[in-house]
Amino acid sequence: xxxxxxxxxxxxxxxxxxxxxxxxxxxxxxxxxxxxxxxxxxxxxxxxxxxxxxxxxxxxxxxxxxxxxxxxxxxxxxxxxxxxxxxxxxxxxxxxxxxxxxxxxxxxxxxxxxxxxxxxxxxxxxxxxxxxxxxxxxxxxxxxxxxxxxxxxxxxxxxxxxxxxxxxxxxxxxxxxxxxxxxxxxxxxxxxxxxxxxxxxxxxxxxxxxxxxxxxxxxxxxxxxxxxxxxxxxxxxxxxxxxxxxxxxxxxxxxxxxxxxxxxxxxxxxxxxxxxxxxxxxxxxxxxxxxxxxxxxxxxxxxxxxxxxxxxxxxxxxxxxxxxx
Amino acid sequence: xxxxxxxxxxxxxxxxxxxxxxxxxxxxxxxxxxxxxxxxxxxxxxxxxxxxxxxxxxxxxxxxxxxxxxxxxxxxxxxxxxxxxxxxxxxxxxxxxxxxxxxxxxxxxxxxxxxxxxxxxxxxxxxxxxxxxxxxxxxxxxxxxxxxxxxxxxxxxxxxxxxxxxxxxxxxxxxxxxxxxxxxxxxxxxxxxxxxxxxxxxxxxxxxxxxxxxxxxxxxxxxxxxxxxxxxxxxxxxxxxxxxxxxxxxxxxxxxxxxxxxxxxxxxxxxxxxxxxxxxxxxxxxxxxxxxxxxxxxxxxxxxxxxxxxxxxxxxxxxxxxxxxxxxxxxxxxxxxxxxxxxxxxxxxxxxxxxxxxxxxxxxxxxxxxxxxxxxxxxxxxxxxxxxxxxxxxxxxxxxxxxxxxxxxxxxxxxxxxxxxxxxxxxxxxxxxxxxxxxxxxxxxxxxxxxxxxxxxxxxxxxxxxxxxxxxxxxxxxxxxxxxxxxxxxxxxxxxxxxxxxxxxxxxxxxxxxxxxxxxxxxxxxxxxxxxxxxxxxx
Numbered sequence: 027x028x029x030x031x032x033x034x035x036x037x038x039x040x041x042x043x044x045x046x047x048x049x050x051x052x053x054x055x056x057x058x059x060x061x062x063x064x065x066x067x068x069x070x071x072x073x074x075x076x077x078x079x080x081x082x083x084x085x086x087x088x089x090x091x092x093x094x095x096x097x098x099x100x101x102x103x104x105x106x107x108x109x110x111x112x113x114x115x116x117x118x119x120x121x122x123x124x125x126x127x128x129x130x131x132x133x134x135x136x137x138x139x140x141x142x143x144x145x146x147x148x149x150x151x152x153x154x155x156x157x158x159x160x161x162x163x164x165x166x167x168x169x170x171x172x173x174x175x176x177x178x179x180x181x182x183x184x185x186x187x188x189x190x191x192x193x194x195x196x197x198x199x200x201x202x203x204x205x206x207x208x209x210x211x212x213x214x215x216x217x218x219x220x221x222x223x224x225x226x227x228x229x230x231x232x233x234x235x236x237x238x239x240x241x242x243x244x245x246x247x248x249x250x251x252x253x254x255x256x257x258x259x260x261x262x263x264x265x266x267x268x269x270x271x272x273x274x275x276x277x278x279x280x281x282x283x284x285x286x287x288x289x290x291x292x293x294x295x296x297x298x299x300x301x302x303x304x305x306x307x308x309x310x311x312x313x314x315x316x317x318x319x320x321x322x323x324x325x326x327x328x329x330x331x332x333x334x335x336x337x338x339x340x341x342x343x344x345x346x347x348x349x350x351x
Numbered sequence: 352x353x354x355x356x357x358x359x360x361x362x363x364x365x366x367x368x369x370x371x372x373x374x375x376x377x378x379x380x381x382x383x384x385x386x387x388x389x390x391x392x393x394x395x396x397x398x399x400x401x402x403x404x405x406x407x408x409x410x411x412x413x414x415x416x417x418x419x420x421x422x423x424x425x426x427x428x429x430x431x432x433x434x435x436x437x438x439x440x441x442x443x444x445x446x447x448x449x450x451x452x453x454x455x456x457x458x459x460x461x462x463x464x465x466x467x468x469x470x471x472x473x474x475x476x477x478x479x480x481x482x483x484x485x486x487x488x489x490x491x492x493x494x495x496x497x498x499x500x501x502x503x504x505x506x507x508x509x510x511x512x513x514x515x516x517x518x519x520x521x522x523x524x525x526x527x528x529x530x531x532x533x534x535x536x537x538x539x540x541x542x543x544x545x546x547x548x549x550x551x552x553x554x555x556x557x558x559x560x561x562x563x564x565x566x567x568x569x570x571x572x573x574x575x576x577x578x579x580x581x582x583x584x585x586x587x588x589x590x591x592x593x594x595x596x597x598x599x600x601x602x603x604x605x606x607x608x609x610x611x612x613x614x615x616x617x618x619x620x621x622x623x624x625x626x627x628x629x630x631x632x633x634x635x636x637x638x639x640x641x642x643x644x645x646x647x648x649x650x651x652x653x654x655x656x657x658x659x660x661x662x663x664x665x666x667x668x669x670x671x672x673x674x675x676x677x678x679x680x681x682x683x684x685x686x687x688x689x690x691x692x693x694x695x696x697x698x699x700x701x702x703x704x705x706x707x708x709x710x711x712x713x714x715x716x717x718x719x720x721x722x723x724x725x726x727x728x729x730x731x732x733x734x735x736x737x738x739x740x741x742x743x744x745x746x747x748x749x750x751x752x753x754x755x756x757x758x759x760x761x762x763x764x765x766x767x768x769x770x771x772x773x774x775x776x777x778x779x780x781x782x783x784x785x786x787x788x789x790x791x792x793x794x795x796x797x798x799x800x801x802x803x804x805x806x807x808x809x810x811x812x813x814x815x816x817x818x819x820x821x822x823x824x825x826x827x828x829x830x831x832x833x834x835x836x837x838x839x840x841x842x843x844x845x846x847x848x849x850x851x852x853x854x855x856x857x858x859x860x861x862x863x864x865x866x867x868x869x870x871x872x873x874x875x876x877x878x879x880x881x882x883x884x885x886x887x888x889x890x
Contacts, residue, residue, distance in 0.1 A: 103676045103751065
């Protein structure tokens with residue numbers, strides 16, 4: 027990986043999947059020194075392990091959560107406000123204690139993790155699609171198209187992500203009734219995060235594209251009359267994806283925090299299907315009265331999740347940046 | 352009249368947690384009288400809905416508006432009726448009351464208060480868009496005898512008429528005509544009128560600024576006729592929906608009074624230096640309502656039927672609510688489980704009847720099965736988040752309890768501003784509501800909440816559930832013209848027994864009101880939850 031750019035015929039793996047773009051990158055990653063440097067980096071490998079665990083828990087919460095928190099029949103108000111097991115009055119039955127309704131907080135966190143990660147990944151995916159497309163077009167076509175797209179990006183940058191998310195939330199409030207909005211809350215948040223986060227991708231991809239389009243392989247593709255979309259997505263895209271991967275990882279942490287912030291202020295996920303942010307909001311009602319664990323436990327989970335993502339993002343940035351080698 | 356309020360008098364005096372400090376401050380306030388340039392900032396969870404005094408009968412709205420507008424009568428510290436804009440009143444014959452009005456009272460814009468304003472306001476309160484139609488429902492006509500005398504003719508004997516008029520806040524007829532607000536705002540259809548954002552009353556405060564959902568700023572009326580315990584120059588009402596934010600604002604000194612302290616924060620505030628708390632049982636009952644009227648469930652799925660039309664289903668719901676646990680866990684003991692629709696302290700409350708049926712999930716399941724819903728059904732529950740005490744937590748807890756008997760609740764948590772129109776349009780199948788007895792007499796609940804809604808005289812005006820039982824209506828009609836106090840009480844007890852047997856509603860509990868204020872501020876807690884600004888002192 028001395029050159030993250032165009033490496034058309036150095037690896038046999040790459041040769042065999044020459045035309046399948048992203049697949050080639052994944053294979054390259056596997057056989058690359060990346061995994062080796064991950065093993066060497068204790069912090070990054072710990073972060074990777076923790077993140078993997080959290081993602082698996084989020085993917086199949088039923089396997090990890092002791093209780094089905096959305097099954098109201100399992101909730102007993104009598105169990106409410108139990109402290110975590112290490113405090114007096116707590117029991118291992120509810121390791122992190124229970125909330126104001128008697129829900130097991132550990133289970134609520136695991137299910138909340140799923141909502142948070144879904145929104146985060148969805149938002150990042152949308153931002154990647156928008157940002158990469160705009161970046162490729164702007165960087166490849168150049169000229170007036172580039173100017174217009176980048177000015178739009180500049181304007182977009184002047185709005186903080188939260189503001190855009192609040193705006194989209196407001197629009198959804200105006201057009202959807204309360205019940206429909208609750209059902210659509212996840213989608214609304216994904217759109218909000220996606221629309222507010224694409225600029226960085228667009229800029230990075232545009233820069234990389236402008237470099238790539240002057241390379242010989244692009245010229246030869248142009249000469250063999252490959253369609254422009256083919257050149258963009260099959261030839262240039264694979265070579266700018268490392269940048270996208272690094273930005274995407276950092277962005278995932280940001281996206282999860284935006285979701286948590288919006289849910290905390292009551293603009294995000296409703297308490298019936300709580301995300302980590304919603305759980306913290308509910309717990310916030312009991313901070314003053316001493317039942318701190320209702321807010322702090324989901325808060326810690328959020329902290330661990332975002333920290334793991336950010337550490338991994340830092341590692342990827344360093345490992346994939348040739349200038350640091 | 353006096354006797355029935357005597358018991359109330361005991362409740363009204365707040366239990367002070369740091370009584371010496373408050374007493375000292377109170378003494379200072381009374382002795383010193385004049386305070387310097389000062390502002391009292393009151394925080395509550397929901398905003399007032401309008402400035403129109405006949406558009407929304409909702410506690411926080413009328414509580415704040417009572418600082419700006421006044422009625423003919425008011426209440427003293429023992430909750431006894433005392434003169435306000437009327438100096439005196441007496442029955443002339445069986446169906447006529449004569450009111451002598453207070454001379455030399457002016458509205459905020461300088462125009463003089465007179466009998467014409469009384470006639471105008473009563474007729475305004477009878478309009479279709481008025482939410483106060485019941486209070487003036489018995490009135491046939493209002494005759495202006497002279498500038499300061501009116502005679503009110505009722506269609507039937509109405510011994511409670513002066514009590515009811517305590518809720519009719521008098522507007523200036525000239526101002527209303529000049530500004531095109533001779534009928535109340537139609538709140539259900541979100542109508543906007545001049546009176547929604549502007550006010551012109553006779554009360555101790557004028558509206559200086561109104562920013563909905565943000566703040567309502569009142570400034571003192573220098574020409575106020577009445578007596579005040581203090582002369583606080585500015586009163587600001589601030590809606591702060593988040594309870595921890597509201598409490599933190601008090602602790603950090605951003606507000607002076609919080610009028611709805613959640614039970615979980617009471618201990619913490621009582622132990623905070625510089626903060627005092629005061630409490631009183633509220634004359635309000637919290638209960639759940641069903642849609643009795645629709646043939647199919649409006650919001651939910653029960654296979655094309657409306658299960659709530661079946662008595663057994665209502666009994667099942669009633670029996671599956673564990674009020675004791677809600678009181679202990681959600682309310683932390685600051686509530687009293689009840690089976691009644693009126694709270695202790697009201698005339699017509701029957702202590703012997705106030706026994707909840709056993710909490711029995713098995714029995715409830717059987718009842719549902721007998722009614723033909725062995726697998727339950729699904730229904731939406733509408734629940735306001737910024738009124739009453741901990742409604743969100745209560746509704747969640749009851750949703751879980753309903754799931755135990757197979758009723759699948761789709762919980763619709765909405766702000767009060769969206770909730771009230773749902774009730775008003777009867778667009779709800781299952782809801783939580785709190786109701787207090789406006790003039791401390793059960794007749795109010797019987798007439799407005801439980802009688803069949805006829806659209807006339809305000810009968811059943813707040814009967815959002817569509818409950819209707821002719822036998823019940825007959826008893827209420829009998830009771831409301833009964834002059835013998837004991838006989839009237841018995842008739843009301845009988846009527847309540849019918850509604851209880853029908854499970855017209857599923858009662859939950861009565862709440863304890865808790866106010867918290869910074870040291871130096873003294874806001875008495877009235878059991879009807881009116882913030883009586885004339886009694887407030889501040890140092």
